[in-house]
Amino acid sequence: MKRRLPVEDIVKRSVPFAGLYDSGGFVEKGRIGVPKGLVLTLKARQERQNNGELQLYYRVHPGEMPKYMELTDFFPEGRSPNFARYRRVYDLDERCRILIPPDDWRKVGIEEHMPVIFWGSGNKIFIYKPDDYETYRNTSYLSLDAVTNLAVRVKERFTLPPVK
Structure with a gap:
């Protein structure tokens, strides 16, 4: 029997974040301003399950092209x-800035x-x-890079066991 996804999971999977935002970059020891619209979208999506605490994670992709x-x-x-x-993103401040260590963003140039x-x-x-x-x-x-990147993502998705 195929398991049904809860409506919230379907919405989170299917409803995209909207927009392309130009940012002033990382400043002050790794802080970067996240567009307020994205922060509001995240908070609204997480309001019920996390008691208003924003849970956000990041991953660095230095081996991808680009x-x-x-x-x-x-x-x-x-x-x-x-x-x-x-890795977990911490320290979302009142100005919609998050903290990501400089070593991580420097890995992607x-x-x-x-x-x-x-x-x-x-x-x-x-x-x-x-x-x-x-x-x-x-x-x-x-392109070769796009196909290679897709193959790497598919392999990761289906070969890595879920973390418990």
């Missing part, structure tokens, strides 16, 4: 973040005060350097 960082708040029911790959692009897709928010975002946008879905 390189990027990923933010997410959604893991399907019964699965938790794999902390070997995802981002430097202090460098503008970055936030791009929402599905249940994830991707953070790119502007040049890397343009590379991503201009990459054909059938």
Whole structure:
């Protein structure tokens, strides 16, 4: 018998974050402003289950072409973040800034005060350097890099056991 997903999980999986946001980059020891619209969307999605506390996770993708960082708040029911790959984002302040250690964003070529692009897709928010975002946008879905990146993601998804 096929298990049905709760409506909330279907919405979180299917309703994308909207928008493309240009940001002033990382400042003050790793703080970066997250677009207020995204923070409000995240808070609304998590209001019931987390008592208003925003739970957000990030992952660095230095081996992808182009390189990027990923933010997410959604893991399907019964699965938790794999902390070997995802780290918790802490310290969301009143100015919608989060803290990510400089060593992590430097792995994807981002430097202090460098503008970055936030791009929402599905249940994830991707953070790119502007040049890397343009590379991503201009990459054909059938290019060797795109196929290789997809193969790596599929392999990770189906070979890594869920963390308990």
